[in-house]
Amino acid sequence: MNRHFAGAVPLFTGVLRGYRGWNVDGLGRLRPLVDQSKIWQPGLNIASCGVTHRFESTQVNFPKDRIFEPGASLGGGLVLGPLDRVGVFSVENGDFRTFFVDRWVPEEAHAVPKADCTCGFWAYFRGDSEYVHAGHVVGIIETQGRIICGSSGFRAQKARIVALVDPTMHWSWLPRRWHRSPVLREYSDVFAKLRTNYPSVRFYPSLSSAKRDFRVQAPPSSMV
Secondary structure, three states: OHHHHOOOEEOOOOOEEEEEEEEEOOOOOEEOOOOOOOOOOOOOEEOOOOOOEEEEEEEEEEEOOOOOOOOOEEEOOEEOOOOOEEEEEEEEEOOEEEEEEEEEEEOOOOOOOOOOOOOOEEEEOOOOOOOOOOOOEEEEEEEEEEEEEOOOEEEEEEEEEEEEEOHHHHHHHOOHHHHHOHHHHHHHHHHHHHHHHOOOOEEEOOHHHHHHHOOOOOOOHHHO
16 A cells, blocks of 8 residues: 555645545444554544554675574674565676575654654545555544645545545445345444444545535645
């Protein structure tokens, strides 16, 4: 997903909207697609970063006659740790071999989102993005605060849900007997819980109808 944010420029100023998806738990609460330990709240949500370590790439010249394994000295007081990743490719360099190593290092606390991290609330400028439809429910969020924009979407510090798509709003034309189907009743119950849990959110039968009230577009490059 990070490829959508290549060359991203931070700190967009203003309100930015985007499409995204969620999963729904048994209590009718929206959860992120990846870290499902989190719950989206009604009203304003503020992102935090739970990353404590990250990989830092470096090159190491190591004698050919020594085994390159965990515990090996990398020079400068550094030691190859058990979680460090050694690149498959290496380069012959005289009596040495140059290895490409991703070292597992602590991550310092930082403002959210950060350009070289994955933190923040994700959203996309196109409603047909595969990531938007990867969950149970799709909708539109409105963001503010610190925002990093990319070619296809953005990550934001603060976000509120403004619109959700409820396909059951299209079911009025179905024969009445179909509404007694266990599957349709369960689906209807899910959206009934969502309406209760997110009273300030507006529900629409489709994304196209939602975007008429909540316009989604990438900001001009001059505004970021």
